[in-house]
Amino acid sequence: MSQQTIEQLKPQVKTAIVDLLYRLADDHLILGHRNSEWTGLGPILEADIAFSSMAQDKMGHALAFYRLLQQLGEPDPDTNAFLRSGDQYRCCSLVCLERGDWAQSVVRHFLFDEATRIRFEALEQSRYEPLAQVARKLRGELKYHTMHGQMNLDKLGDATEESHQRMQDALDRLFPHAMGVFEPTEWDETLAAEGIQPREAELCKTWRSQVADMCAESGLTMPDDVGPIYGGRAGKHPEDLKKLLDDMQKVYRLDPDSEW
Amino acid sequence: MPSDADQMIEQRTSDTDRVWTALENVKDPEIPLISVVELGVIPEVRIEDGRVTVRMCPTFAGCPALDVMREDIRKAILAEGFGAVQVDVVFDPPWSTDRITPEGRRKLKEFGLAPPAKCNGSVTGDMLDQVVCPYCDSDRTTLESIFGPTLCRAIHYCNSCRQSFEQFKPV
Numbered sequence: 002m003s004q005q006t007i008e009q010l011k012p013q014v015k016t017a018i019v020d021l022l023y024r025l026a027d028d029h030l031i032l033g034h035r036n037s038e039w040t041g042l043g044p045i046l047e048a049d050i051a052f053s054s055m056a057q058d059k060m061g062h063a064l065a066f067y068r069l070l071q072q073l074g075e076p077d078p079d080t081n082a083f084l085r086s087g088d089q090y091r092c093c094s095l096v097c098l099e100r101g102d103w104a105q106s107v108v109r110h111f112l113f114d115e116a117t118r119i120r121f122e123a124l125e126q127s128r129y130e131p132l133a134q135v136a137r138k139l140r141g142e143l144k145y146h147t148m149h150g151q152m153n154l155d156k157l158g159d160a161t162e163e164s165h166q167r168m169q170d171a172l173d174r175l176f177p178h179a180m181g182v183f184e185p186t187e188w189d190e191t192l193a194a195e196g197i198q199p200r201e202a203e204l205c206k207t208w209r210s211q212v213a214d215m216c217a218e219s220g221l222t223m224p225d226d227v228g229p230i231y232g233g234r235a236g237k238h239p240e241d242l243k244k245l246l247d248d249m250q251k252v253y254r255l256d257p258d259s260e261w
Numbered sequence: 262m263p264s265d266a267d268q269m270i271e272q273r274t275s276d277t278d279r280v281w282t283a284l285e286n287v288k289d290p291e292i293p294l295i296s297v298v299e300l301g302v303i304p305e306v307r308i309e310d311g312r313v314t315v316r317m318c319p320t321f322a323g324c325p326a327l328d329v330m331r332e333d334i335r336k337a338i339l340a341e342g343f344g345a346v347q348v349d350v351v352f353d354p355p356w357s358t359d360r361i362t363p364e365g366r367r368k369l370k371e372f373g374l375a376p377p378a379k380c381n382g383s384v385t386g387d388m389l390d391q392v393v394c395p396y397c398d399s400d401r402t403t404l405e406s407i408f409g410p411t412l413c414r415a416i417h418y419c420n421s422c423r424q425s426f427e428q429f430k431p432v
Contacts, residue, residue, distance in 0.1 A: 050406060050408050054408035
């Protein structure tokens with residue numbers, strides 16, 4: 002099977018790839034920012050360091066995707082991160098939500114990183130070679146995030162009655178948002194037909210079955226009769242994102258031409 | 262008498278050697294004992310018409326030392342008298358701790374960091390549980406945290422010499 006380079010892309014395929022890259026980049030940037038909100042506030046030092054490190058990793062991964070966008074003629078990473086309004090973002094609602102209690106942050110991190118692992122495993126085979134290279138590069142780093150997520154799901158899932166209840170509540174609340182990670186877009190078919198990424202529904206199916214097993218092993222029950230919350234991939238976000246962007250973009254917008 | 266072609270090849274080889282020697286003096290800003298060559302982040306150096314192109318594969322994608330290393334590399338090669346230097350950040354080959362040279366691993370230990378186990382692109386829990394203390398060489402150690410003070414380090418505790426230590430974690 003031949004691989005595609007930037008020069009060979011048909012316009013429609015390029016548009017589909019750009020859309021996919023914005024979804025990936027924006028998810029990582031916004032979750033990175035959310036993770037960083039635990040810096041200095043984590044319940045114990047190791048938890049604080051873990052969320053701060055994962056925040057930094059997610060920012061790095063976002064940057065890798067924004068750089069791929071730049072190679073395709075989109076604005077530079079800083080412009081994309083700091084000068085777009087909420088409706089221009091393509092992130093899912095899961096990453097937008099306010100951090101909530103510790104259980105919600107841990108469950109979100111677990112659900113998102115398992116989804117990312119499954120997506121990256123598929124992207125490693127992508128016929129869009131620059132994206133496949135990034136997926137291969139980030140695999141080792143992501144492994145530490147999934148290890149941490151699974152470890153904490155195990156620990157808190159059945160540590161005490163309260164920890165179990167909080168984790169189950171978080172899972173019930175966040176699961177429809179997590180299914181929204183796999184919101185299909187109008188580019189789904191093009192991306193699948195061109196061998197760039199499998200259909201969202203296919204990725205979602207793999208994720209659901211693996212996550213259900215992991216939840217069960219941790220004494221938690223994955224809700225199976227709820228529908229997904231969609232909208233993020235079309236630019237429709239919960240109010241939480243606006244507040245996050247106001248905060249994240251504030252300094253940059255004071256003087257966008259500054260040299261940092 | 263060597264032919265012109267032979268002379269050109271010889272010249273090119275010695276230029277390439279000069280670049281690699283310059284790179285051996287560029288250190289990781291977070292671990293100043295180890296050079297970018299020992300760290301395994303330079304897969305290739307090319308010289309064409311006096312222009313040097315260095316390919317560099319970043320360690321961790323979010324590592325803040327990356328830009329510093331890139332600039333240090335550029336300066337070190339310019340200081341060797343080359344007219345133009347370009348440092349391309351590439352993801353192919355993907356960097357892995359398996360790329361760290363034997364000398365680099367020795368220096369990590371000297372710096373007080375347990376070197377990473379060879380992982381062939383796939384880290385397992387055992388690689389993080391079974392780590393030898395860089396201070397006393399004991400294997401009676403416990404993993405404390407898979408995240409540490411920088412993106413590339415995990416935190417362990419040695420039950421023999423009773424000190425915390427850091428490991429350059431395998432990726």
